[in-house]
Amino acid sequence: MSGSAGGAPSRSAGDPAPRSATGASGAASYHGQQILKSPVWSWEIPTYFFVGGVAGASATLAYAAELRGSEQLGRRAWLTASGAIMVCPGLLISDLGRPARFVNMLRMFKVTSPMSVGSWILSVSGATTALAGVHALTGRLAPGAAVARPIAAVSGLALSTYTAALLADTAVPAWHEARQTLPFVFGAGAAASAAGAVTALTPVRSAAPARRLAIGAAGAELLATQLMESRLGMHAETFHRGRARTLRWTSRACLSAGATLLARAGARSRPA
Amino acid sequence: MKLAVEQWPASYGSEAKSRRGFFTDTSVCIGCKACEVACKEWNHVPAAPHGFTGKSYDNSLALGADRWRHVAFIEQRVAADVQDGGSLVQSAARAQAIDGGVATYQEGDGVRWLMSSDVCKHCTDAACLEVCPTGSLFRTEFGTVVVQEDICNGCGYCVSACPFGVIDRREDDGRAWKCTLCYDRLKDDQTPACAQACPTQSIQYGELDELRERAQRRVQKLRDAGQDKARLYLSDDSDGVGGAGAFFLLLDEPEVYGLPPDPVDTTRSLDSIWRSTAAGALALGLGIAAAVLGGRR
Amino acid sequence: MGSNMAEQHPVGFQWVVEAKERGAKVIHVDPRFTRTSAMADRHVPIRPGSDIAFLGGIINYIFEHDAWFKEYVQSYTNAPVLIREDFVDSEDNDGFFSGWDPDSRAYDIETWGYDETSTETAAGKREQQGDVSGEQAHGAHGMKLERGEPPHVDETMQHERCVLQITRRHFARYTPQLVAALCGCSEEEFLSVARALCENSGRERTSALVYAVGWTQHTVGVQNIRAGSIIQMLLGNMGRPGGGILALRGHANIQGSTDIPTLYNILPGYIPMPHPAAEGSLDRFIELNSPQTGAWGNLRNYAVSLLKAWWGDAATEENDYCFNHLPRINGDHSHYAMMLKMLDGGVQGMFCAGQNPTVGSANSKLMRLALAKLDWLVVRDLQMVETATFWKDSPEHESGETRAEDIQTEVFFLPAAAHTEKEGCFTNTQRVLQWREKACDPPGEARSELHWIYHLGRLVREKLAGSEDPKNRPILELTWDYPVEGRLQEPEAEAVLREIGGHGADGNPLPSYDDLKPDGSTRCGSWIHAGIYADGVNQAARRKPGSEQNWIAAEWGWAWPKNVRILYNRASADPQGKPWSERKRYVWWDEPEGKWTSSGDAPDFPVTKAPDYRPEKDAKALDAIRGDKAFIITPDGRSWMFAPTGLVDGPLPSHFEPHESHVHNPLHDQQRNPTRQQFSRPENLYDPAGPGQQVFPYALSTYRLTEHHTAGGMSRTLPYLAELQPEFFVEVSPALARERGLEHGDWATIITARAAVEARVMVTERVKPLRIQGRELHLVGAPYHWGGTGLATGDSANELLPIVLDNNVHINEYKVATCDIRPGRRPRGPARLELVDGYRARAGVKP
Numbered sequence A: 001m002s003g004s005a006g007g008a009p010s011r012s013a014g015d016p017a018p019r020s021a022t023g024a025s026g027a028a029s030y031h032g033q034q035i036l037k038s039p040v041w042s043w044e045i046p047t048y049f050f051v052g053g054v055a056g057a058s059a060t061l062a063y064a065a066e067l068r069g070s071e072q073l074g075r076r077a078w079l080t081a082s083g084a085i086m087v088c089p090g091l092l093i094s095d096l097g098r099p100a101r102f103v104n105m106l107r108m109f110k111v112t113s114p115m116s117v118g119s120w121i122l123s124v125s126g127a128t129t130a131l132a133g134v135h136a137l138t139g140r141l142a143p144g145a146a147v148a149r150p151i152a153a154v155s156g157l158a159l160s161t162y163t164a165a166l167l168a169d170t171a172v173p174a175w176h177e178a179r180q181t182l183p184f185v186f187g188a189g190a191a192a193s194a195a196g197a198v199t200a201l202t203p204v205r206s207a208a209p210a211r212r213l214a215i216g217a218a219g220a221e222l223l224a225t226q227l228m229e230s231r232l233g234m235h236a237e238t239f240h241r242g243r244a245r246t247l248r249w250t251s252r253a254c255l256s257a258g259a260t261l262l263a264r265a266g267a268r269s270r271p272a
Numbered sequence B: 001m002k003l004a005v006e007q008w009p010a011s012y013g014s015e016a017k018s019r020r021g022f023f024t025d026t027s028v029c030i031g032c033k034a035c036e037v038a039c040k041e042w043n044h045v046p047a048a049p050h051g052f053t054g055k056s057y058d059n060s061l062a063l064g065a066d067r068w069r070h071v072a073f074i075e076q077r078v079a080a081d082v083q084d085g086g087s088l089v090q091s092a093a094r095a096q097a098i099d100g101g102v103a104t105y106q107e108g109d110g111v112r113w114l115m116s117s118d119v120c121k122h123c124t125d126a127a128c129l130e131v132c133p134t135g136s137l138f139r140t141e142f143g144t145v146v147v148q149e150d151i152c153n154g155c156g157y158c159v160s161a162c163p164f165g166v167i168d169r170r171e172d173d174g175r176a177w178k179c180t181l182c183y184d185r186l187k188d189d190q191t192p193a194c195a196q197a198c199p200t201q202s203i204q205y206g207e208l209d210e211l212r213e214r215a216q217r218r219v220q221k222l223r224d225a226g227q228d229k230a231r232l233y234l235s236d237d238s239d240g241v242g243g244a245g246a247f248f249l250l251l252d253e254p255e256v257y258g259l260p261p262d263p264v265d266t267t268r269s270l271d272s273i274w275r276s277t278a279a280g281a282l283a284l285g286l287g288i289a290a291a292v293l294g295g296r297r
Numbered sequence C: 001m002g003s004n005m006a007e008q009h010p011v012g013f014q015w016v017v018e019a020k021e022r023g024a025k026v027i028h029v030d031p032r033f034t035r036t037s038a039m040a041d042r043h044v045p046i047r048p049g050s051d052i053a054f055l056g057g058i059i060n061y062i063f064e065h066d067a068w069f070k071e072y073v074q075s076y077t078n079a080p081v082l083i084r085e086d087f088v089d090s091e092d093n094d095g096f097f098s099g100w101d102p103d104s105r106a107y108d109i110e111t112w113g114y115d116e117t118s119t120e121t122a123a124g125k126r127e128q129q130g131d132v133s134g135e136q137a138h139g140a141h142g143m144k145l146e147r148g149e150p151p152h153v154d155e156t157m158q159h160e161r162c163v164l165q166i167t168r169r170h171f172a173r174y175t176p177q178l179v180a181a182l183c184g185c186s187e188e189e190f191l192s193v194a195r196a197l198c199e200n201s202g203r204e205r206t207s208a209l210v211y212a213v214g215w216t217q218h219t220v221g222v223q224n225i226r227a228g229s230i231i232q233m234l235l236g237n238m239g240r241p242g243g244g245i246l247a248l249r250g251h252a253n254i255q256g257s258t259d260i261p262t263l264y265n266i267l268p269g270y271i272p273m274p275h276p277a278a279e280g281s282l283d284r285f286i287e288l289n290s291p292q293t294g295a296w297g298n299l300r301n302y303a304v305s306l307l308k309a310w311w312g313d314a315a316t317e318e319n320d321y322c323f324n325h326l327p328r329i330n331g332d333h334s335h336y337a338m339m340l341k342m343l344d345g346g347v348q349g350m351f352c353a354g355q356n357p358t359v360g361s362a363n364s365k366l367m368r369l370a371l372a373k374l375d376w377l378v379v380r381d382l383q384m385v386e387t388a389t390f391w392k393d394s395p396e397h398e399s400g401e402t403r404a405e406d407i408q409t410e411v412f413f414l415p416a417a418a419h420t421e422k423e424g425c426f427t428n429t430q431r432v433l434q435w436r437e438k439a440c441d442p443p444g445e446a447r448s449e450l451h452w453i454y455h456l457g458r459l460v461r462e463k464l465a466g467s468e469d470p471k472n473r474p475i476l477e478l479t480w481d482y483p484v485e486g487r488l489q490e491p492e493a494e495a496v497l498r499e500i501g502g503h504g505a506d507g508n509p510l511p512s513y514d515d516l517k518p519d520g521s522t523r524c525g526s527w528i529h530a531g532i533y534a535d536g537v538n539q540a541a542r543r544k545p546g547s548e549q550n551w552i553a554a555e556w557g558w559a560w561p562k563n564v565r566i567l568y569n570r571a572s573a574d575p576q577g578k579p580w581s582e583r584k585r586y587v588w589w590d591e592p593e594g595k596w597t598s599s600g601d602a603p604d605f606p607v608t609k610a611p612d613y614r615p616e617k618d619a620k621a622l623d624a625i626r627g628d629k630a631f632i633i634t635p636d637g638r639s640w641m642f643a644p645t646g647l648v649d650g651p652l653p654s655h656f657e658p659h660e661s662h663v664h665n666p667l668h669d670q671q672r673n674p675t676r677q678q679f680s681r682p683e684n685l686y687d688p689a690g691p692g693q694q695v696f697p698y699a700l701s702t703y704r705l706t707e708h709h710t711a712g713g714m715s716r717t718l719p720y721l722a723e724l725q726p727e728f729f730v731e732v733s734p735a736l737a738r739e740r741g742l743e744h745g746d747w748a749t750i751i752t753a754r755a756a757v758e759a760r761v762m763v764t765e766r767v768k769p770l771r772i773q774g775r776e777l778h779l780v781g782a783p784y785h786w787g788g789t790g791l792a793t794g795d796s797a798n799e800l801l802p803i804v805l806d807n808n809v810h811i812n813e814y815k816v817a818t819c820d821i822r823p824g825r826r827p828r829g830p831a832r833l834e835l836v837d838g839y840r841a842r843a844g845v846k847p
Ligand SMILES: Nc1nc2c(c(=O)[nH]1)N[C@H]1C(S)=C(S)[C@@H](COP(=O)(O)OP(=O)(O)OC[C@H]3O[C@@H](n4cnc5c(=O)[nH]c(N)nc54)[C@H](O)[C@@H]3O)O[C@H]1N2
Pocket: C001, C002, C003, C004, C005, C007, C008, C009, C029, C030, C031, C032, C034, C047, C048, C049, C050, C051, C211, C212, C213, C214, C215, C248, C249, C250, C251, C701, C702, C703, C704, C705, C706, C707, C708, C709, C710, C711, C815
């Protein structure tokens, strides 16, 4: 997030406060105020990024598992995916200033607006994943599901990464400048959490691939994040301030913890 | 990978009008705030009191959903400093800060007080408009950027996209609001309320091309008169937002006025954004494939 | 100087900005660096109350550098006129001019007269005796002069008793050093201003002085302006384009309400209100108030036409045109005198229409206590202002001094129509009347002033109808027959304007005041406005765009008198009638045509009077003004550098310290204006002050902000304005903030001998400590707009100020008082009083 409103209250009507709006130290500023408006999005959006990621990656994972013939893993993954995707619209709508006007999201298709593109991705991926989910649960709607599954798998990839484009396509420096790496961070994140979830929901026996994915993805995310921050340079500063900082640390901690945990579990479950 | 959507003015065909905008000449702004009030009166923008801020005479702080014109007040010491002894006037005189007609704009006696009326820039490349998923933000026949209140669903994307921190979401009402460049008045060949109210013609409304010529002459006059820091801001098509419909004559760095030094329309990087996103998706796919298909049972 | 034009007259200031674009240099002399200073080429800070020192310094500079405009001064001012031998200048008499009477604390102005004349007819003198003072002399009626000629004139201006020499001597001690010591500016700063003024005056160039209440709101208010006018006379800047003294007026129509006065002691067109000394006869009134020569020589024409306008057919030659229907004034009934009388229980009821004295007038507490003594109070206002709610929300209730239930005053609130809800006209600073259409009907019960006054009068007349009691005749015989229109029975405003513009026996509108007759055949509600309805057209309603006429824009609205845009503009030509310079050509004598012509303005001079015209013996009125004299309002057609009459505190300005001042007046033992009106009483205590006094060590000055209007009824009540300046704040220098530990943005308490108030602190470089006589003097600047009601509320600065007045016009010294300031909010309840009492005790304040 962009630097939150400027330093200490100024000493006289004249002096500008120490730090400039954009966070660049020393530079002049208007009474220490920030220039950009802080994003108005509340908790729903980050949550959506996470859940959407889980849904998308799970769908792909599920499809891959089926291709590989791991029935059980596939079914659990589909269930995870469809379960997660059900939550997404709710999160998005409740964050709108005018929830009743959610449908306006589909008024047009604008490539210049990742949010517009994303709305379409979510619709497609939502419908197909749901369909696949129903089939996985009940075994019904086989023909439909057959068509839906590959689509769900592909759109799943888009679903778990477009959100990076959404953040990158803003004036917020920490996001915009990270546009090269952010999709990888999100992708890896999605994979890690999806795989994690699926692993948890799948009997250890059939969970091996998910486990592998989880561990690999976790590593990948840590790497990607590192890379992103080093590339961001001074803009990364904001990740190390206030709330952003705590969030960042907890997430990294969980990630590493989860990964090691899984690694151990995996090791133990290996048949002699 | 941008889709070829028809751009203004072509999009309007014969309906298109010459591009209108503002030249805000801060060197003659007297900080009367008539523009701020006129805007609220005409557009029924709600009051948004902050109490006493102590930020010079500025108690309305910044542009936002409930403030479409904002007058900034900056108290400064001029370069002509008092260190090397003598009265403020002596030192100001040493720096030719007095007795030079326009040269001494707002540099009376070593203290200077800049005033400037800010507004939505109606960017040529308007990020707010381009990221708006609903199409609520649109470009009018006058080349201005306007929110359609009956379409906006308050997604808040424009808020984070605007490089100037202009547009914002109104708490109670949930929609995004900003200057409309008095679209209703323009349609009736009326001058925007703020420009109409401005006593000193610090806010000049008109056809953009004509305004730019005027501004060039003005800044030259000030420079010739020794105002070497005088500059035009956003009057150049080659800047990060492709120039703006509302541009400014400033007497100091943009930052001093709370304006970004080199604003950029984020959607200019759209290609790279989508490309890396696609790459990310691909990598994700491969990763999953690798994890699942590769390896033992 | 003494005005903050960019903030208080922003719309008018656009022309200053334009002039600046064309190369004009703008200098702002003001204690604070304001939004005007920000636009000026130079800002010179001076101590509040030191203007006469500064201006006197310039006068001295002009003499020292021989920079005065000889031909102009010689024929257009009274500089060559010899003054009586028995005149003694204040410079030679410790600050007192001759004629001072310590017992009545007033001057007998006899000795200030021209050599071998008597001021017997001059208003000034009797005003003193009747304690009526200043405005009565507004017309500067002046003395009787044969053929409008002062008896003794020395064209060489060398004679030691001629005005020029007296003036030169009077200001000889106003050196740059004295200016710096008294004003707190540097000598260079002062000199740069003096130099700029002189360099920019003369045949080719003119300079204008622009002032407002920074000059007037002092116990030497009128003399501040006199000092400015002396400069303009010496430099030849009067009656010429780009010159003059611009009095920036107050409320949008305050000029109009002076011309057709809401003042107690003048009649429309600055005709004095009859005085008991006028002994009941029109002839005596005219004799006492008309100097016979100059424009006032026709006073009878003006007065009779006014009486005819008011009493119509009832006014006949036999009954002196109802002259005795006019009230008489035998004393000072100005605002503060009235409020003080009210405090003593001497006033029964009050109509308060368009005024908010509990916030707008000095010593708010005294105002409230006075109102509480009324039986009834009618407040007509747009908003429920503090004056209408004082009975329930006086701060004195909170501090336990009074209780709402004890206040017996019955308060009536009548909602008033705003200017957009009624037609009428505004008169601006340039005397231009501009007609306003009505935009919409007033809401609910709200009615216009005209509606209220007219119907009030109508009802009173109905009640009195048939009464034989002679005291009711003035009311019953009034011409009170204005047509009413519409649902609200609104009187037709143009009908009133027609009455003001006047008409002749044939009922046709008059072209100008020259056509007014003394025989009752003409009627005119205000002689200076005669002609505003010329040709049956509402001249004030003319709106020919500036783009369609030349820069004088004579066809936009109408200016009194005779649509003259620059008064005394005959002075824009030399005595022979030729323009002083091509560049400044404005009005000149067209020899072949045998008349005065101009660049577009109406010549303020008899059009066919040749420059070489000389009055006959016993010529009267305008015929007594020579062809080479421009100031037709005075009996000698000269502009008065030295004022023999019209002022109560001296024919020339002298620097006196404000009533509450820390500074020693080095010029004379008499420290302060001896004629100032003081009201020392428990409710109006003064700080004995004096040099080095430490209890109230700082100078307090009050003023305005663009964002609010005066007592706030029209701004603190409106959300869009209230949010722009939401809270009462004081401006202090970083140095003072350090000295007193004040935090920017925090609260401070300001204490004077009257009260303690709290305000937010604005620490700013725009306020500087001034070095006065080697000592640092700190200024506490306070906008005075706040009060207890409305959206933006706060303590009122007027709680702090005492009532102390300039006796010429009874204006209060709002611009200077002594105070202390300390961090933190003021105490609540009784503790607030205790704080003030503590200070009083330490400062030795006593009634
Ligand atoms: N926005 C707005 N406009 C207004 C008004 C309003 O309330 N708000 N009020 C109207 C009315 S009623 C009036 S009378 C006019 C008044 O118009 P102004 O006279 O301009 O108003 P003020 O701010 O009271 O005083 C002007 C300046 O005098 C300075 N000053 C104080 N003491 C001295 C002194 O001793 N010498 C000198 N040289 N300067 C001094 C103050 O610092 C202040 O900047 O404004 C009219 N216009």
